[in-house]
Amino acid sequence: MGLILCSENEAKKPYYIEELSVNIYSIEELCYIIYEHPLLVLDNFISPGLIEFIKTDLDMNILAAQLTKMSQERHAEDSMLIYILEFAEIYRSTEISRYRSELNNLRKLKKADFLKEKADYMFRLRRYGKAIRYYKAVIKMSAEKNPRDKLLAKTYHNVASAFANLFMFDKAYEYYVQAYNILGDKHILKRLYLLSYLDKRDGLRLKYTESLGSDIMQYWDDEFNQTVTKVKQAIDKEEIDNIFKKDPIKLRKLLIEEISRFKVDYRNMI
Numbered sequence: 001m002g003l004i005l006c007s008e009n010e011a012k013k014p015y016y017i018e019e020l021s022v023n024i025y026s027i028e029e030l031c032y033i034i035y036e037h038p039l040l041v042l043d044n045f046i047s048p049g050l051i052e053f054i055k056t057d058l059d060m061n062i063l064a065a066q067l068t069k070m071s072q073e074r075h076a077e078d079s080m081l082i083y084i085l086e087f088a089e090i091y092r093s094t095e096i097s098r099y100r101s102e103l104n105n106l107r108k109l110k111k112a113d114f115l116k117e118k119a120d121y122m123f124r125l126r127r128y129g130k131a132i133r134y135y136k137a138v139i140k141m142s143a144e145k146n147p148r149d150k151l152l153a154k155t156y157h158n159v160a161s162a163f164a165n166l167f168m169f170d171k172a173y174e175y176y177v178q179a180y181n182i183l184g185d186k187h188i189l190k191r192l193y194l195l196s197y198l199d200k201r202d203g204l205r206l207k208y209t210e211s212l213g214s215d216i217m218q219y220w221d222d223e224f225n226q227t228v229t230k231v232k233q234a235i236d237k238e239e240i241d242n243i244f245k246k247d248p249i250k251l252r253k254l255l256i257e258e259i260s261r262f263k264v265d266y267r268n269m270i
Helices: 027-036 048-057 061-072 077-088 093-108 111-124 128-143 150-165 169-183 186-199 202-208 214-234 237-244 248-269
Strands: 015-017 022-024
Touching: 015 048, 022 027, 027 077, 048 061, 061 077, 077 093, 111 128, 111 150, 128 150, 150 169, 150 186, 169 186, 186 214
Parallel strands: none
Antiparallel strands: 015 022
């Protein structure tokens, strides 16, 4: 994509993109969301609320009127997404053509495969709560049909990893066990073993490591301890000392800002 010339229409009231937890203020930002995140805009993204935002807040009456007409005539949502990109004239025709092909390929996926792709995408964006919801939908669709399916096992594994990233170790343990029972993969067993450090599941070691040699367990123990050491070393002691040397009022303000930032990051994850 080349140089983007931004329009002067910037909304005073933003439109909230729930999937990404972001506000947008312009047609350029809307097009960026559509083009860069196709997995997130295929299901009911073109809503009455979005059309109203385009009409009222962006003052783009022609675009809003055409989208309303297309919606009433039940045009495919893909066509409406493409129309927005073409109308804004931000992306080249070759880029839009490539985007159209990407949408077509996504539409060809089976429902479970599409949800798995969407869940994996949300995971990569660190939107773990949303990823978990999509993973659970895949599990519900797949578990009854084929409880030993490899796609199902991978979904168990990924939802476990999402829970682990949210510090919900009991749930992570539960789903890792499900994945291991299907695949019997030593990498999953390693995750279960290391998870026992965090969740204090002492009985887990006996249940899932009876067939392992002491050398492997010792290797995993050493690896865990080395990781903990690296994390401790990564913390800049001088920087921490400098923080606590600050004026008490400034220190309190700094701590409040850091806690607030952490809360926002965590809320975005869930």
